[in-house]
Structures are given as structure tokens and as C-alpha cells.
Amino acid sequence: MAVCVAVIAKENYPLYIRSVPTENELKFHYMVHTSLDVVDEKISAMGKALVDQRELYLGLLYPTEDYKVYGYVTNSKVKFVMVVDSSNTALRDNEIRSMFRKLHNSYTDVMCNPFYNPGDRIQSRQRVEGQVSSLNWTVSLCRAFDSMVTSMMIQVC
Amino acid sequence: MSRPAPRKPEYHKINKDLFVLTYGALVAQLCKDYEKDEDVNAYLDKMGYGIGTRLVEDFLARSCVGRCHSYSEITDIIAQVAFKMYLGITPSVTCNNSSRNEFSLILDKNPLVEFVEELPAGRSSLCYCNLLCGIIRGALEMVHLAADVTFLQDRLKGDSVTEIGITFLKKLDEKKYRRKK
Numbered sequence: 001m002a003v004c005v006a007v008i009a010k011e012n013y014p015l016y017i018r019s020v021p022t023e024n025e026l027k028f029h030y031m032v033h034t035s036l037d038v039v040d041e042k043i044s045a046m047g048k049a050l051v052d053q054r055e056l057y058l059g060l061l062y063p064t065e066d067y068k069v070y071g072y073v074t075n076s077k078v079k080f081v082m083v084v085d086s087s088n089t090a091l092r093d094n095e096i097r098s099m100f101r102k103l104h105n106s107y108t109d110v111m112c113n114p115f116y117n118p119g120d121r122i123q124s125r126q127r128v129e130g131q132v133s134s135l136n137w138t139v140s141l142c143r144a145f146d147s148m149v150t151s152m153m154i155q156v157c
Numbered sequence: 158m159s160r161p162a163p164r165k166p167e168y169h170k171i172n173k174d175l176f177v178l179t180y181g182a183l184v185a186q187l188c189k190d191y192e193k194d195e196d197v198n199a200y201l202d203k204m205g206y207g208i209g210t211r212l213v214e215d216f217l218a219r220s221c222v223g224r225c226h227s228y229s230e231i232t233d234i235i236a237q238v239a240f241k242m243y244l245g246i247t248p249s250v251t252c253n254n255s256s257r258n259e260f261s262l263i264l265d266k267n268p269l270v271e272f273v274e275e276l277p278a279g280r281s282s283l284c285y286c287n288l289l290c291g292i293i294r295g296a297l298e299m300v301h302l303a304a305d306v307t308f309l310q311d312r313l314k315g316d317s318v319t320e321i322g323i324t325f326l327k328k329l330d331e332k333k334y335r336r337k338k
Binding site: 109112113114115142143144 | 177180181182184188271272273275276277
């Protein structure tokens with residue numbers, strides 16, 4: 001079960017971060033932020049090999065004692081980072097891969113929305129009304145993306 | 158000299174996503190150009206009118222429908238033949254009044270809005286598919302029927318279905334007919 005899902009733009013700013021509501025949500029933000037370095041390292045390491053062979057799924061970026069962080073990068077250098085609870089040993093690589101694939105598909109649907117400008121934050125209007133954080137999110141339209149992420153967070157494994 | 162055998166009309170296919178994205182880009186650009194929703198709707202209708210006046214020739218050539226004798230026949234042909242041919246959907250037809258000149262096309266599936274979840278903030282009265290209304294209006298005018306075509310319900314605005322209302326006004330006199338701009 002994912003505890004935090006983040007979509008990072010090419011310029012390394014977050015397009016979307018959503019975590020399971022806990023006491024200290026900020027630690028997930030920090031984890032995602034630090035994982036960006038690892039992502040860049042993996043991309044550049046693979047870049048030395050043939051670019052065609054580069055895979056989108058990056059695998060486990062780094063483990064901590066409570067959580068594991070997985071990464072996925074698209075060809076347009078948009079990164080998806082997922083933080084998963086370490087106690088879920090049942091979550092296999094294939095499942096993480098399929099979660100990332102679903103995330104990628106939902107992201108493409110958001111991109112296809114003609115009213116979404118690439119580079120905007122991904123936020124559905126309904127979330128803005130009930131939001132907890134005080135960040136000023138520009139409203140983009142992606143209820144389906146939000147509900148897809150919710151389903152990933154509450155799925156039982 | 159022998160005449161070549163008449164060929165069946167060829168249907169060239171394009172990717173549906175490309176078409177839907179093109180239409181979306183068109184509406185998004187109009188939204189950037191015009192602040193008021195009414196202006197955007199009016200321009201979409203006008204563009205649709207231009208398309209409809211031309212499309213009806215293509216439609217009549219390909220579909221070989223016979224002469225219609227009533228407004229309900231015309232609406233049925235629009236729903237079952239034209240929509241099927243160009244958008245791949247078949248809306249259902251209902252008649253709204255007893256004088257049989259107001260009809261509704263109910264679309265349960267609209268391919269044009271596939272990637273649009275909801276209208277952006279501040280654009281709540283935008284009729285996203287108003288091009289369709291213009292197309293129907295232009296096509297009917299080329300067959301000498303004046304009609305008023307609007308959206309009665311729109312899923313993007315929160316209604317349960319998308320409904321296009323066609324109100325037939327009058328038959329245009331063929332001799333005095335002048336092409337409206």
C-alpha cells in the first residue's frame with residue numbers, strides 16, 4: 001500500500017504530492033525530495049549505456065527502516081515517486097510496476113485534457129475546497145487522477 | 158472509351174485521439190482568446206456552421222438517403238446516419254412537443270469530451286461541443302430548413318446526460334434563398 005505518491009516535473013518541482021494523512025506528512029515530502037538525487041543518479045548512470053535500453057521503471061531507490069521508496073521516470077523526464085510501507089513485504093516488484101503503469105496512464109489522461117497546461121500543478125477542484133494544506137494550488141482538472149491515486153493508497157495487499 | 162467503374166466512397170481513417178486533441182486545442186485556444194463564454198460559444202457555433210454547410214454535401218453523397226417527409230424523419234437520419242458516420246455514436250431521439258417541430262438528441266457517449274473531466278473554473282457556461290450545434294444548423298440550412306440548435310443539457314456542466322435540442326423553424330424558400338454569412 002502506497003503511503004505517498006508524488007509526480008515531479010522535469011524541472012524537479014512537484015506537480016502532485018499526496019500522502020496518507022498522518023501526523024508528520026512533511027517527512028514524506030522530504031523523502032521524496034531526497035529521492036530526486038537518487039533518481040538523477042540512476043538516469044545518468046543508465047544514460048551512459050545505450051539510450052534505447054533505458055527502462056522507465058527505476059526500481060527501489062532507497063530503503064529506510066520504515067519505508068521503501070520506488071521511482072519511475074517517463075521519456076519526458078517526468079518522475080513518479082512512490083513511498084511504500086516496509087511492513088508490507090507482500091508487495092512484489094511486479095505490483096509496484098503495475099502501479100506505476102497505472103499512474104503513468106492516468107497522468108497521460110491528465111495531459112490530454114485541453115484545459116491543462118503542462119507544468120501546472122495537478123489538482124482537482126473538489127480537493128481544493130476541502131484541502132488541509134495551505135499551499136495555493138492552481139486548479140487543474142484531474143478528478144480521475146486523484147481517485148486513481150486514492151485507490152492505490154487504500155488498496156489492500 | 159469505357160468509363161471507369163464507380164468506386165465505393167473511401168473512408169480514410171485517422172486516429173480518434175488526434176481528432177479529440179485537435180478539437181480540445183481549438184476550444185482551449187478560443188478560451189484564451191475570448192474572455193466571455195458567450196463569445197466562445199458564438200464562435201464555435203459559427204465555425205460549426207461553416208463546417209455544416211460543407212459537410213452536408215459529403216453526407217448526402219455518401220449516405221444516399223432519400224427525401225424526408227417529416228421533421229422527425231430528418232432528426233432520425235441525423236442521429237442514426239450522420240452521427241454514426243462522423244462520430245461513431247448513435248444518439249437517441251425524443252420529440253419534445255406536440256407540434257412535432259422540437260426534437261432532442263440524447264448523447265450518452267460523446268467522444269469529443271473524452272479527455273475533459275470538467276469545465277475549468279470561470280468557464281461554467283461554456284458549451285464545449287457547440288461546434289456540433291453549428292454543424293447541424295449549417296447542414297439543415299443547406300437543405301433549406303431553418304433550425305435552432307442548442308445544448309439543453311450538458312454532462313460537463315453537471316447534468317446527467319448531454320442533450321442537443323433541435324427546433325425546426327420554417328422551410329426556407331428556395332428561390333429567395335440567399336446564403337447567410
